Amino acid sequence: MTVGTPGPRARYRERTRAEIKEIALRQLAEGGIGSVALTRIAKELGLSGPALYRYFAGRDDLLSALILDAYADVARTVGESGAAEEPARARLRALARAYRGWALGEPHRHLLIYGSPLPGYTAPPETLRLARDALAPFVGVFADARPAPAAAAVAGQLADWARRDAAVAQWAAECLAGGAGGASADAERAGRALAGAVTAWTRLYGVVGLEVIGQFTTMGHDPLSLLDAEMDLLADAYGLP
Amino acid sequence: MTVGTPGPRARYRERTRAEIKEIALRQLAEGGIGSVALTRIAKELGLSGPALYRYFAGRDDLLSALILDAYADVARTVGESGAAEEPARARLRALARAYRGWALGEPHRHLLIYGSPLPGYTAPPETLRLARDALAPFVGVFADARPAPAAAAVAGQLADWARRDAAVAQWAAECLAGGAGGASADAERAGRALAGAVTAWTRLYGVVGLEVIGQFTTMGHDPLSLLDAEMDLLADAYGLP
């Protein structure tokens, strides 16, 4: 951690990288992932082709950076929402709506994360952490869940997971305690909460994903109603107040 | 409809088109959608570059054909499964597992349909029909559904849809009657069945989609268990026997 002052050079470098990503995001929004082209970015910056390779190792590296940013943005957006809502089921609705709002506002970024994966791409470990950050608020919602019998198997598997992996157990405990307090929740409780969170996330992805790719445009229902219904049914099945 | 005999020329043409699609599918499987390249397909066929444009107007046209084939394959796969299962909830599980099996067997084709859409692509009307064919068996499962209160809003919206659009109403009636018999089901019943089918499809897409893009690899649960649980919870919520 010998990171003293940034220095003027590193400053300029970071600024240029940010500009590149900015233009890339615009291209992404306009024509999808296939439209992100280094040469055109360079032209728009007044640079010439290969100069961009000073800032990103290649196209894949740039896209990886965009993916990481998107994950961070999702975690931030979800994390900032619904904390105040009081009955747990209202909090669940708020979390789901928050992600939907983000995804509909920037569908290309949703697709960047949850659309077709890049062929050679393997998510860096940091991505994993951010994905968990996004899931954490959901785990908190299901802190005192009492799942219906049909959900018992999944909850049991996730409880076993918490028993096997200490890091997971600790993470779950932190989510349950609301971030403070280190009271170690038992694995069964963690399993129930994780099962609720994973299921919520799956349903959320199901509704929003289909909406983003336009599979609902010919159906006669409002996707938001469907999302609310899915979260309410989940709250019912997990006995949320 | 003046389509007499195919003729030897049309025969050869169709055969070549099929070969092209075959190679394209292999490229798709190996390196994703970005790896489908007309020039390499031509080389593999012993043809030279532009010859392929005699068979497909361009890369997008070829990909559109692959998309249409994939939709048809999904409709066929789902349509052929689970018809025999007796309690409705068992049929629902079977349908869901059938799609999951297809998607895990050919993840690239799942992504072709449900991953990031091609920038300029708009689905041809035939796609719409095939998508409905895939949904039809699910509608049948929910023929006598009694949705929980949380699902009432969506069911109501879809009932209204059936009231507005006669073609939808007829389609729903056919699904409910199992394909035979023209007894016009009332719109309320159609709305309930459609709501169940749409929700089932959404959950199915949620689980399978996340599994295909590898979002479950770091989670300690079995995706199949989650899928079964989601379908069972849905059967509970819709009062399926």
Place this chain on the structure above:
DNA sequence: CACAACTGTTAGACACTGTAACAGTTGCTA
């Protein structure tokens, strides 16, 4: 103040899409 790192350039290899112009083949029809 001098050097090393940084930032940028041009030239070029390679792959892919798609068009243009042209030539051989074949099925159909007058």
Place this chain on the structure above:
DNA sequence: TAGCAACTGTTACAGTGTCTAACAGTTGTG
């Protein structure tokens, strides 16, 4: 059955994009 029109294929080429190599100017820092 002779001939034409449609079909199938070719080479040449323009345009775009990724990425490497070799080289040059600039600047922060020891």
